[in-house]
Amino acid sequence: MSDTTPPIRRARGPWLPLGALLAVAVLAVGINLLADRFLARARIDLTEQHLYTLSDGTRQVLGNLKDPITLRFFYSRRLGAAVPVFGAYADRVREMLREYVSLSSGKLRLEILDPEPFSETEDRALAAGLQGVPLDNGGESVYFGLAGSNLLDDERSVAFFQPDRERFLEYDLTRLVYELSNPTRPVLGVISSLPLNGDPRAMMMRVPGAGQPFQVMTQLRQFFTVRDVPADAQAIPADIGVLLVAHAQNLPEATFYAIDQFVMRGGKLFALTDPHSESQAARPDPTGRPAASTASNLDRLFNAWGIEAPSDKVVVDQRGAWRVRAGPGDRVGAVDYLAWFSAQGDSLSRTDVASADLAQVTFASAGEVRKRQGSSIELTPLVTSSAQSAVVDAARVREPDPTRLLADFRPDGGRHVLLARVRGVLNSAFPEGAPALPEGTARAPDLPAHRGASSGPVNLVVGNDADLLEDRFWVRTQDFFGQQVATPTSDNGSLVTNLADTLAGGDSLISLRSRGESLRPFTRVDEMRADADARYRQTERGLTERLQATERRLRELRQGPGGSAQTVITPEQRAEIDAARAEIVRTRQELRGVQRGLRQGIESLETWLRVINIALVPALITAFAIGLAVLRARRRAAARG
Missing domain, CATH: 3.40.30.10 (Glutaredoxin)
Structure with missing residues (x-):
């Protein structure tokens, strides 16, 4: 005998749906409280350029x-x-x-x-x-x-x-x-053969403006404690964070070693060499004679570090070239001197904070900076020449002939790096340790222990033109009621200060680069608007010309053959005048219609963009929720069946 007792069905009252809704509400509140407690710092950056993701x-x-x-x-x-x-x-x-x-x-x-x-x-x-x-x-x-x-x-x-x-x-x-968090002013050390901090001899000669510190050093003193480092130093003081080596000539091995170990210990080096120093060429040596040599290099260090800064070649650039006086025998009064030029536009890096906001930087007889073949360093250009540039022998600027240089100029089509950031793990240029000192020279006490390589990636700035610092190439100084007022004509001072500032900030600030912008334009809308505007202007011109011709014909009909107003108008002329008036009205209507019609595409696209941004996402979420509810209801019905 089989059991035919029907299954017991529990009665469903109105409280069950209300209880389910209450349970969902309690669950939502609980999830929010837990998220606020444990996920307060959780972030998801869905912007294309990760605008809210910190480096x-x-x-x-x-x-x-x-x-x-x-x-x-x-x-x-x-x-x-x-x-x-x-x-x-x-x-x-x-x-x-x-x-x-x-x-x-x-x-x-x-x-x-x-x-x-x-x-x-x-x-x-x-x-x-x-x-x-x-x-x-x-x-x-x-x-x-x-x-x-x-x-x-x-x-x-x-x-x-x-x-x-x-x-x-x-x-x-x-x-x-x-x-x-680091309120102490950083210390900037300087090694240079140029009188960056002033020339006492020139000041004693009482020549107006002579012997004063370079304007760039005056700017640097606003942010740094500037300290001269002797050219024969055996070690760089430990409190120096940034070392500026600008056109330092004939350095002894002990000083090269001091600079090398400064970099190996993580010090920040700002190195400026020069194939021909216009600054030094314009200043006599201590004997009153012109300088015997105007070139400088750091090949003793650069060769080991994977950097090349040739001292026998100069970059010339036609774009931004300075106008100078031609020679006495030339027929023209002024000529472009290709060795002196202002780098501007796409020659300046727009991704580096030091150069992004600058308009132009002036160079004079500058050389290029290259990465040595096989080197593992990362060389990032800050300033380059334009595509209208070439490389010539440095001898051509030591005894310059601007007219001849321009006549022989042939651009090589390349862009030559003038100033760059260098990053990488470097090996010491002195693998065997400190070099021997000249006879009679005592070794400085308490020298830091030798390092054969940097403990991590180092950051350098390398340029092949120390005339970047020379006043006459970037600033104009005038006397204003007894005071010297400096007016920049180029951004050399800002660039040098910005670079030293980023180096002083350490690797954290150096690593920061340009980010995207949160205001993203609708490029498609802009393109449509520009295209519609161009087509409208063409149609508008034709209709306007037709309108002007009709109005001119109407005036002729009203005035008569002689140009004076007619007292009697024939029926034929009246009909032609009425037709001209109707043509003017029709043309004006077409003119308004063309403008309205050509803008319909833009307005339609903008409307759809608003709909997508405002309504589409909520609509998709709602449709998904409804679909999920229907699917669950069907599954429950199938399970009960």
Whole structure:
């Protein structure tokens, strides 16, 4: 006898769906609480150029913070409401600052302030050195800047976040944090055969302007403690962070060894050699005679490090060449001197923070910098010549003939590197240790232990033109009521200062490069708009010419053969006048219709973009949820069946 008892079905009341909804709500709240507790620092950067992903250099700076730093972000919300571009940029700055705080292990503290007009917060912004910008004619200013301070009350600020520097936002922020965490002014050592810090002999001769320090050294002293290093030094002092070696001639082996070991220990070297120093050629030697040799090189070190900077060749460039006086026998008064030129445009690296914002850099009788064949170093150009350049013998600029140089010029089609960053693990140029000293010279005590190679990748800046520093090629100095006022004509000083600054900031700042911009234009829309505008202008021109011809014919009909107004108009003329008027109305309608029709494609595309950005993603999520619900319902129905 089989069991025919039907299965017991439990009655479903109205409380079951409500209970399920309540359980889902509790689960959602619980997940949010857990995520806020354990995943507060989790980030997913879905931007194409990873705008919100901080580089390893920034993470290293933040990880090495020892003392607390307070950042105050002053942002006027009225600015974003009036100019949406600044609002979008402010969102990026704010999110990046929050990311800095989350990676600082509690060492960074962020305050976000809205300085209302005539408020105490506005007074704090002004006291911190921020720049107020008038938003309208009412005289009230808005602010968009950052002020930072450390425990020693040292302060650094970004006066106003300019959208033009958005590519270097991370560098600017990291540099501010780095300087606050390392408030001691870095030391810059200088080895040079040029009177960079002034020439006492020339000053004693009371020649106006002679003997003064180079303007670039005056700029460097604003950021560094500058210290001369003797040309016969056996060791570079330990407190020197950046060493500038500029046109250093006839260095002894002991000094080469000191520079080598400075680099092996991780010191930052800024080396400028020169195949022909125009600066030295214009200055007599201590005996009053012209310099016997105007070339310099560091081949003793460069050959071992995988770098080439030839001292017998000079780069000449037709683009940006300076106009100089021609020779006495030439018929022309001025001629392009190809050995003196200003590198500009695509000759300057736009990805390096030191050169990205510069307009031009002037070189004089410069040589090129190359990577030696087989070398493993990484050589990144900072400044190159243009494609209208070539390499000639240095002898042609030591006794220059600008007219002949121009007449014989044939561009080789290549771009020659004039200034570059060098990075890599280097072997010492002295594998056997310190060289022997000249007889009668005592070895300096407490020399650091010899290193046969660098412990990690080193960072150098190498250029083959020390005239980069010479005043007459980049600055004009004038007397203003007894004071010397320097006006830059080129960006040489800014480039040298920027490079020294990045080197002093260590590997963390050197590794930072240009990033993308958050404001991404709709290139397709722009192309369509430009194409529509071009086609509209062509059609508009034809219709306008037809309209003008019709109006001219109408005036002729109204005036008569002699040009005077007619008193009697025949029926035929009246009909022709009416036809001309109708033609004018029709032409004007066509003109408006062409403009409206040609813009329909742009407006349609913009509408679809708005729909996709605003409605498509929520619609897809909703459709996915509905589909998932239907699928689950079918599975349950199938299981019950």
